[in-house]
Amino acid sequence: MSEKRTTGGATATASPDLKDDAHDEDADRPGRTGDPSDERKHEVLSHNQASTVRSISDAVVIKDGEPFFLCPPDGQIPMDGDHGYGLYQHDTRFLSGYELRIHDVAPDSLAATAAAGTTAILELTNPAIHLENDRTIGKAQLAVRWTRALDGTKAELRDRVEIRNHDSDDVTLSIRVDLAAGFQDIFEIRGLLVPSQGSEHDPEWDGDSLRFAYDGRDGVVRSLTATFDPKPASRQKVGATFELGVPGRGVAGFTITFRMGEDVQPGAAPIERRFPTRTTQRRPKGGSSDEASATSNGGTWRTSVASSSLLLDAVLGRSFDDLDLLRGELDGLDYYAAGLPWFSTLFGRDSLIAAYQTLAFDQATAADTLRLLAGRQGTTVDAWRDEQPGKILHELRIGELARNDEIPQTPYYGSVDSTPLFLIVLAEHAAWTGNLDLFHELADNVDRALDWIDRYGDADGDGYIEYSSASKGGLANQGWKDSGDSMVDAHGRIAKPPILLAEVQGYMYLAWRRVADLFERDGQGDRATTLRDRAETLRTSFERDFWSDDLGAYAMALEQEHRPLAVMSSNAGQVLLSGIATTEHAKAVAARLLAEDMFNGWGIRTISSEAVAYNPIGYHLGTVWPHDNSLIAAGLRTYGLDGDVATILTSLVEAAADFEHNRLPECFAGIERSAFEIPVRYPVACHPQAWAAGSIPHLLTLTLGLLPEALDGRLRIVRPHLPAILRDVEVRNLAVAGAEVDLDFHRADGSTEVVVKDVRGRLDIRIEGTDASPDGRNR
Numbered sequence: 001m002s003e004k005r006t007t008g009g010a011t012a013t014a015s016p017d018l019k020d021d022a023h024d025e026d027a028d029r030p031g032r033t034g035d036p037s038d039e040r041k042h043e044v045l046s047h048n049q050a051s052t053v054r055s056i057s058d059a060v061v062i063k064d065g066e067p068f069f070l071c072p073p074d075g076q077i078p079m080d081g082d083h084g085y086g087l088y089q090h091d092t093r094f095l096s097g098y099e100l101r102i103h104d105v106a107p108d109s110l111a112a113t114a115a116a117g118t119t120a121i122l123e124l125t126n127p128a129i130h131l132e133n134d135r136t137i138g139k140a141q142l143a144v145r146w147t148r149a150l151d152g153t154k155a156e157l158r159d160r161v162e163i164r165n166h167d168s169d170d171v172t173l174s175i176r177v178d179l180a181a182g183f184q185d186i187f188e189i190r191g192l193l194v195p196s197q198g199s200e201h202d203p204e205w206d207g208d209s210l211r212f213a214y215d216g217r218d219g220v221v222r223s224l225t226a227t228f229d230p231k232p233a234s235r236q237k238v239g240a241t242f243e244l245g246v247p248g249r250g251v252a253g254f255t256i257t258f259r260m261g262e263d264v265q266p267g268a269a270p271i272e273r274r275f276p277t278r279t280t281q282r283r284p285k286g287g288s289s290d291e292a293s294a295t296s297n298g299g300t301w302r303t304s305v306a307s308s309s310l311l312l313d314a315v316l317g318r319s320f321d322d323l324d325l326l327r328g329e330l331d332g333l334d335y336y337a338a339g340l341p342w343f344s345t346l347f348g349r350d351s352l353i354a355a356y357q358t359l360a361f362d363q364a365t366a367a368d369t370l371r372l373l374a375g376r377q378g379t380t381v382d383a384w385r386d387e388q389p390g391k392i393l394h395e396l397r398i399g400e401l402a403r404n405d406e407i408p409q410t411p412y413y414g415s416v417d418s419t420p421l422f423l424i425v426l427a428e429h430a431a432w433t434g435n436l437d438l439f440h441e442l443a444d445n446v447d448r449a450l451d452w453i454d455r456y457g458d459a460d461g462d463g464y465i466e467y468s469s470a471s472k473g474g475l476a477n478q479g480w481k482d483s484g485d486s487m488v489d490a491h492g493r494i495a496k497p498p499i500l501l502a503e504v505q506g507y508m509y510l511a512w513r514r515v516a517d518l519f520e521r522d523g524q525g526d527r528a529t530t531l532r533d534r535a536e537t538l539r540t541s542f543e544r545d546f547w548s549d550d551l552g553a554y555a556m557a558l559e560q561e562h563r564p565l566a567v568m569s570s571n572a573g574q575v576l577l578s579g580i581a582t583t584e585h586a587k588a589v590a591a592r593l594l595a596e597d598m599f600n601g602w603g604i605r606t607i608s609s610e611a612v613a614y615n616p617i618g619y620h621l622g623t624v625w626p627h628d629n630s631l632i633a634a635g636l637r638t639y640g641l642d643g644d645v646a647t648i649l650t651s652l653v654e655a656a657a658d659f660e661h662n663r664l665p666e667c668f669a670g671i672e673r674s675a676f677e678i679p680v681r682y683p684v685a686c687h688p689q690a691w692a693a694g695s696i697p698h699l700l701t702l703t704l705g706l707l708p709e710a711l712d713g714r715l716r717i718v719r720p721h722l723p724a725i726l727r728d729v730e731v732r733n734l735a736v737a738g739a740e741v742d743l744d745f746h747r748a749d750g751s752t753e754v755v756v757k758d759v760r761g762r763l764d765i766r767i768e769g770t771d772a773s774p775d776g777r778n779r
Contacts, residue, residue, distance in 0.1 A: 053191060055683035056084040057665075061340050063325050064118040065152025066090060067260065068340055074109035075122045075146050076100065079180050084189060084341050084684065087157050087224075087258060090271055091345070091399025093189055094224045094260045097180025100146075100161070102173055103129050103137075107144050113661070117325045122146040141167045142246075155260040162253035165246040173246060177256065178239035181212035181224040185399045187407060190342060198400070203238055210240070218403035219268025223261035230254060272330075272398050303361045303734050305700065308727040312696075315656040318663050319696045322688035323358065331375065333368035336694075339666055339686030346396045346411075348373055348418030349480060350691055353627060356425045357694030359432050360701045360708075360734065366429050367438055373422055374445040376411055378452070383470040384408050386478075390452030392418035394478075407473055414475040415482075416467040419449050419457065420507035427514030434710030434737030439518050446515065450531075453508060463541055464558075465504050468497035479504060479557075480628075481571075481606065485613075486620035487557055490566045492612035495559040502546050502554045502571045506578030509535050509542070513579075521711060539580050546575075553589045554581070556607075568592060568608035570628050576635025586639040593632065594644060601673025602655040603629045603648065609670065616670035616680075623667040623682055626652055627691035630698040637702045646723035649699040653725065655679045656696070664692045704729065704745060705768075710737035714764040717754055722747040739763035 059070040067089045071077055077085045079097035087095035100107070107124035114120040124144040129137040143164040150157055165171055183200070201213040208231050213223040232240035246252040262271055301320055307313055328337045330346060337343065338350035352373070355366035378391035385408040386394075394415035401407045408414075423446065430439055439446070457465040467478040476484045479501045487495040512531040520528035546554045548564060554572040555564035573593045576586050592598060597608040603624035607614055616622045629652060633645045656662045658678040666689035669680035686692075705720040715736045722729065722745060729745040739761025746753045754767050 053189065053684060054083045055681070056341070057681035057683055057685065057687075058660075059085065059341075059687070060112045060114050060120050060122070061687065062114050062116075062118055062120045062148065062150050063152075063340060063344075064150035066328075067150055067152050067155055067157070068344060069095075069120075069148065069150060069157055070341055071098070071120070071122075071148075072109075073112035073122065074107070074124060075112075075148075076106060079178060081180060081182050081184070087260070088186070088341060088344070089155060089260050090262065091186045091397050091402065092222060093184050093186070094181055094222065095157070095179065095258060096182040096184065097178065099178045101176045101178075102126060102142070102144075103131060104176070105129050107142075117321060118152075119147065119149045122148070137171065138167070141165070142173075157258040159256045159258070160253060161255075162251055163244065163246055164251045165248060168248040170245065170247050170250075173242075173244045175242045175244055175254075176236075176239060177241075178236070179210065179212075179226060180238065181214075183212075183214035183216070183222045183224075185401045186342065186397075187399070187401055205235055208232070210235070210238075216400045216403075218400045219265040220271065220400070220403070221261075221263040221265065223263070225259045225261065227257045227259070228254065229257070269403065301361050302363070304732045305697075305729065306732075307729045309653075309725050311657055311662075312653055312700075312726065314662045315653050315664075315696050316700070318656070318661055319693045320361075322663060322693035323354065323690060325688055326354075326690045326693070327365070330372055333372045334365045335369045335372055336365065336690040339689035339692075342684075342686055343395075343689075345398075346372065346393075348392045348394050348415050349421060352418065352421045352425050353631070354690035354694045356421075356428060357627070357630060357691065357698035359428055360706055361697055363429060363432050363735065366425060370422065370426055370429065370438065370442060373418075374442050377445055377448060378413055382413075384473065385410065385412050386414040386469055386471045386474045388413065388452060388456040390419070390448035390450075391456065392422045392449065394418060394475075408471050412471075412474065414467075414469055414471065414478045416457070416465055416478040416501065417480065417504045417507055419452055420465070420504065420511040423449055423511035423515050424507065427511075427518055430518060430711060432708045432710055432736060434713065436518065436522060436711075439522070450515070453511075457508075460498070462562075463538060464500045465508050466498035466500045468499070479571075481620035483619045485618070486606075487559070487565060488567060488611075488613040488621075489559070489563070490612065495557065495565055497560060499560075500558040500562070502557055503574035503577070505538065505542050505546070506575045506580045509538050509580040510578035512538075517711075542580055543582060543585070547585060551592070553592045554585070567611050567613070568598060569611075570598075570604050570606050570625075570632060573604060573632035573635060574628065576638060577631050578635070579638050581635075581639075583639060586635070587641070590636055590639070590641050590644055594647065596672075599651075600624060600670050602651050602668070602679045604632055605670040609672075614670075617682060619667070619682075622670035624670055624679075625667045625692075626664045626695035627689075630691075630695040630702075633699055633702055637705075640719070642703075642705075642719050642721040645699070645702050646721055649696070649703055650723045650725050652695060652699065659687075663687055664695060665689060666692050700729075704731070704743075706734070708736050712764075713737050713762060714766060715741065717743075717765065717767045719768060720745055720752040720754055722752045737761075737763055741765065 058072055061070045069087045071085050077098040081096045086093045107126050109124055111123040125140045126142040128139045145162045147160045198217045199215040204211050209225050209227040211225045215221050228240055233243040234241045242254050244252050264270055326337045328335055335346055335351045336354040337345055338347040351369050355369045359366055373392050376393050378387045378389050381388055391413045393411040393413050395409045396411040397409035402410050475482050477486050487499055512535040516528040516531035548555050548566050551568050553568055554575050556567045556569040556571045557565045572589050575581055593604050597610045598605055605622050605624055606620050607622055614622045629648050633648045636644045656664045665685040665687040667682050667685050669682055671680045705718040707716040707718050727747050731743040734741050741759045742757040744755040744757055756765055
């Protein structure tokens, strides 16, 4: 017997098109409605974060291949489903409720860890439990060890519960387990869409197994089967009860194995699977030895780092572990999934930035990511998916809503910056590897990306890249700050498209200059000259249109009719990454970024605390994002502001110390450090998040002054500047131009010394001095 879900079909997504003249051809899409004028404000303001569910900031997270699981530290997943906890696969939550009670009492949490990545261990104990025979189990007489292990190849979660009796008397415990399996799409869980209207079967027992099933509208029967060992004493409709005899001073337990199933019905499309590489030694791909990676840093990493700081080593170790955890595979190629739980898939911007941040440690994943995105580069004009020829995708989904075309993420192309970032990462990859092989392999994709910038990115021919979503199911804002209310003017009013983001103009400038270098080396001098000339023209107009004397910085963006969004923001900091700013203006921006209204003591906020729209827990309106800080730091290094880079590195490392397992989350609150002396959690932040995990490795690369020029067979070490928290850093197996080098860095008397320990292969190493003052800040 089955029953229909009581909720209706999918409605418009969280961040609809902001244009009043949205394309009507999407109106007949499933779940699409009209676009009344009052809908814009409601939709934009009511969906301004990654999720609308309750906080998951305490989540214990494990992942193995495609499946992942998260729960609170006490292991209990509330049965109401109004949260982000549970067991996931293919954009679907299979297990949405899981409660364990000992004589109707929930055990108390003591500790939880997921250090192994695929296994979580929870330690619990009992409150006082009053039994029916007037006997009482005293508080903390029972030790409950709950071990949860994922097996991605089997799509299984194996739960082992062991109870140790610290009392000398035997005891029989009545342990009840209740389960819920909602089979919700990730967009439904996040509160961005109502459920798809499939059919849920009544739970069915078969021997010692309880099966839940759902007939999706996409032709897939999704199931979750819970198998109990030993056989439970009694069975309920959605659970079971064990009568567990635990001897005095002894241990007893039981196991529940959850297996996820996806039965594709005849005529339905197959489900695309993405499993990670789980080898300890990554193989060269395409015969290119420069992309090989060796085991290091506890995972699949080419380069290893050890320092005099136990804290930095712990944060780095966690960063590399998180990136390994998020490593996915598609078409036999590796990439970094953006983050858990909301973004466990291929993203253009996120996956590219994480690959860019970690090029010093792993060049193979960057190459694979570029190949993956090139293979899905836009080929046509599709308003529903915001697709255009040559455009690099934003997000790929394969859940029920995507398969039914009720959301445009199949893939979705609503990202204004993925395309220039694609070109930048390609050039940076060549700078580390020292050859043009990948550039030649992706030559057609490069041409198409450059053509997209000209024809579609700059559709009105004003010399800037702008965005204005065509999709009623797409994102209103298409830069990295993509929540609906992130782009505001000085009065806090939501900006009107088309919108021209400051940092994206810098990305375009940098992409043109870096690709020009590749063209010149490839014998295409005329193309190189054209791109460099266009970059210089852009630089002139950018200074004219984006600089604000009142802000003492660049405007966050220009809105309709080129009106500046005169808000002090981190966007101005990311401008520096590209080198488009004048030296005078770059130093002015740096001073503003480190002022109290922008720097909260843990990092640089997304917007100033003095802005009208500021909200310290607004998704992009006052929070601190580690990846944003790392990209800003790269810009500060470009202009020689090394002391400020050290400040950012130190602050984020110290922030990481106050998060579980030294893990930097996607973002955290902009509340000033002096208020609590610990960073304040953002309730629904992803953790782990790829570009957050990449931030500390990237910042360390910057601090050490590593500047690869592998196309010239050279590594420059420019103004290395260790912060006060570091005395020594050892770098081993740093790969540049097909060679490997071991380096030692030592800080003494306000300066940093470099020793080249060993070079394997042909590599010219040049160490350039520091002009830092003794207090660590550049003058």
